[in-house]
Each structure stands twice: as C-alpha cells, then as structure tokens.
Amino acid sequence: xxxxxxxxxxxxxxxxxxxxxxxxxxxxxxxxxxxxxxxxxxxxxxxxxxxxxxxxxxxxxxxxxxxxxxxxxxxxxxxxxxxxxxxxxxxxxxxxxxxxxxxxxxxxxxxxxxxxxxxxxxxxxxxxxxxxxxxxxxxxxxxxxxxxxxxxxxxxxxxxxxxxxxxxxxxxxxxxxxxxxxxxxxxxxxxxxxxxxxxxxxxxxxxxxxxxxxxxxxxxxxxxxxxxxxxxxxxxxxxxxxxxxx
Ligand code: APR
Numbered sequence: 467x468x469x470x471x472x473x474x475x476x477x478x479x480x481x482x483x484x485x486x487x488x489x490x491x492x493x494x495x496x497x498x499x500x501x502x503x504x505x506x507x508x509x510x511x512x513x514x515x516x517x518x519x520x521x522x523x524x525x526x527x528x529x530x531x532x533x534x535x536x537x538x539x540x541x542x543x544x545x546x547x548x549x550x551x552x553x554x555x556x557x558x559x560x561x562x563x564x565x566x567x568x569x570x571x572x573x574x575x576x577x578x579x580x581x582x583x584x585x586x587x588x589x590x591x592x593x594x595x596x597x598x599x600x601x602x603x604x605x606x607x608x609x610x611x612x613x614x615x616x617x618x619x620x621x622x623x624x625x626x627x628x629x630x631x632x633x634x635x636x637x638x639x640x641x642x643x644x645x646x647x648x649x650x651x652x653x654x655x656x657x658x659x660x661x662x663x664x665x666x667x668x669x670x671x672x673x674x675x676x677x678x679x680x681x682x683x684x685x686x687x688x689x690x691x692x693x694x695x696x697x698x699x700x701x702x703x704x705x706x707x708x709x710x711x712x
Contacts, residue, residue, distance in 0.1 A: 467691060467693060467697070467698060467701055469691075469701060469702050469705040470689055473646075473672070473674065473688075473689050473702070474702075474705055474706055474709050476645070476646055476672045477558075477646055477702075477706050478706075478709070478710060479645070480558060480645035480646050481558065481559040481560055481645060482558075482559070482560040482562070482640070482643050482644050482645050482646075483554060483558045483560070483561050483562070483644065483645065483646050483648070484561075484562045484563075484564060484640050484641060484644040484646070484647045484648065484666065484671070485551050485554075485561070485562070485563050485564070485565075485648045485650055486564045486565075486637075486641075486647065486648065486649050486650065486652065486662060486663060486666075487551075487563065487564070487565045487566065487567060487572070487650045487651055487652065488565075488566045488567065488650070488651045488652025488653065488654075489502075489566070489567060489651060489652070490502070490650065490651020490652060490653075490677060490678065490695060491545075491547050491548065491567070491571075491650050491651035491695050492542070492545075492548075492567055492569050492571055492651075493651065494545040494546070494547065494694060494695070494696040495542040495543055495544065495545045495548075495569075495571060496538065496541070496542050497538060497539060497542055497569055497571075498538075499651075500653075501653050501655070502653075510531070512625055513625070514527075515527070515528055515531050516622075516624045516625050517624045517625045517626055517627075518624055518626070518627065521617075521619060521624070525609040525617055525619075526608065526609055528619075529605070529609055529620075532587065532620045532622075533605070535587065536587055539569045539570070539571075539587060542569070542571065543571075543574075544571045544572070544574050544575035545571075545696045546696040546697070546699065546700050547650065547651075547694075547695035547696045547699045547700075548571050548572055548574075548575035548577070549575050549576070550699040550700045550702075550703050551563060551572065551575065551577055551699065552572075552575040552576035552577045553576075553703065554703065555576075555577070555578070557703070557706070557707070557710075560579075560643075561577070561579065562579045562580075562581070562637075562640040562644070563577045563579065563580045563581070564580075564581045564583065564637040564640060564641070564662060565580060565581070565582055565583065565584075566583050566584050566652060566656065566659050567582075567584070568582070568584055568585050568586050568587040568620075568622045569587065570586055570587065570588050581633045581634075581636045581637040581640065582630070582633055583623070583629050583630075583633055583634060583637060583659045584622060584623040584629070584659070585620070585621045585622035585623050585630065586621055586622070587620055587621075587622060588600060589620070589621035590603060590610075590618050590619065590620050590621055591618065591619065591621055592612035592614060592616040592617070592618055592619075593616050593617050593618075593619055594612065594614050594615070594616025594617075595612060595614045595616060597612055597613075597614070598621070599612070599618055603618060629658060629659070634658065637662055638662060638665055641662045641663075641665040641666040641669065641671070642665060642666070642669045643669075644666050644669070644671040645671060645672065646671060646672045646674060647663065647666035647667075647671040647672065647673050647674070648674045648675075648676065648699075649663055649673065649674065649675045649676070649677075649683055649687065650675075650676045650677075650695050650699070651676065651677060651695050652677075652681070653681055653682075654681045654682050654683045655682065660682075660683075663683055663686070664686070667686055672688050672689070673686060673687045673688055673689075674687060674688065674689045674690075674691070675687035675689070675690040675691070676690075676691050676693075676695050676698050676699065677690075677692060677695075678692060678693060678694060679692065680692070
C-alpha cells in the first residue's frame, strides 16, 4: 500500500499525534466487532445486555456475557496495530490513545497515555456506594455483592449512560491539540465518542482514517486507507522512519 508523501510530511512536522480507536483495531486479535459482518449486535440485543435496566432485570445474564467476553479478551494478544501505536511513542513528543474499546489491549501493548471513553472490562464497581473492585470477582454465590450489599457491575459504559467526564474531556483536549488525528477501526456511529473526530478536524488536525471499509468519516478525512489496521499502521511507521532516516 502506497502511503501519501504529504502525510509523511505532516507527520514530520507533528508533535502531537492522536489515535482514536474502535473495535476494528482489536478484530485481528480475535475480538469480535459490534457491527461488522460477524458483529456482536447482529446476534445479541444490546438492549438486553448493555444497559442498566437489563442489568437490574437480569444481572446473572449480563455478567455471564461480560465474563464470556473477559475470557476471550484474556486469551487475546495486542496485535501489530496496537504495538505500532505504542512504538510511535518513541518517535513523537506526544502520543495519545482515545479508545472506545474496553479490552485493555492498548495498555498491554505499552501505550501509556490512554483515554478510555467506554470504560475498561478489568474494573468493576458497586452500583450503590461506587466502591471499586478490580481484583478477580468471586461468582460462587452468584452475582458478586459489595460489602454495602450493592450489586457489583463492570466499569463499562452502557447505552444511555454518560461517558466518564474526565476521560471525555481529556480526549477532547487531546483532539484539539492534535496535529495528526488517526481514526482506526471504528464505524463512527456512536456518539458522543465519534464527535471527537470533528473536534480534531475543526482544530486543524490532519485526519487519517484506517478501516477495512468506508465510514461516515471517509468524507472528512484528508487521507483514507482501506485495509487492515494491523497491516497499514506498521507500513505508515516504516515509511515515516525510512524518510526521517535518509
Ligand atoms: N482494521 C481496520 N478496521 C476494521 C478491521 C481491521 N482489521 N476490522 C473491522 N474494522 C472496522 C469495521 O469496518 C467497522 O467500521 O471496524 C469498525 C468496527 O465498528 P463497530 O463494530 O461499530 O465498533 P465501534 O465503532 O468501536 O463501536 C462503537 O459501539 O457497541 C458500542 O460501546 C460499543 O465501543 C463500542 C461502540
């Protein structure tokens, strides 16, 4: 795949790089996306699994599903796309990840500046007193309860819930400051997360889309590369390195 020279030039003049990622970046690690061909939401109903009322109606079923996802995530490894983003930290002053993913793979790949817009499956908290429980939970007596008696839930953002303010505002600041804003593996249909791309665009960032197919963002991105993130991101970094080392 040919990488546009102007993009490499834009990277050469950049200090602040942002990667806005979605489920597509983890698909090459064996984690299903939500809306793609084999997407989770084609088989399961988000209103029965990913919202607070569903949890209160049937916490066992919701936990069964999150424990199933946790098993898949624990078996998964960060792929070349996650690793390339982490390696970018060696080449640019300020590299930020803004992710919609709850799978912790960016952190496991070595990225250290991460805003998690939709939470993280490795964390849990009490719905009553908000106490956090990040150790492995015990399900031997059914759905785990807090010492206050409240149900413990995964620290993920469900449909109809607000995003964690500190994470969203942090992402927004990074978007405003970004020189190059990569949009990787997201269908960009879920808001307010997808709105950050427009914040970056309006702040003058060069927007680069990487996806296996076109999305609503393809029209606003200066550069769109259609293919697998695990192949395209390493190519962009290699191309950049070859240019700056000549
Ligand atoms: N490389 C690049 N893009 C890919 C790859 C890949 N290997 N595989 C799939 N994609 C693209 C798909 O074409 C699709 O556009 O990734 C995107 C995944 O989109 P979704 O499944 O809609 O996931 P995402 O955009 O992250 O969903 C946003 O919706 O369900 C909620 O909370 C959930 O965070 C999630 C949010």
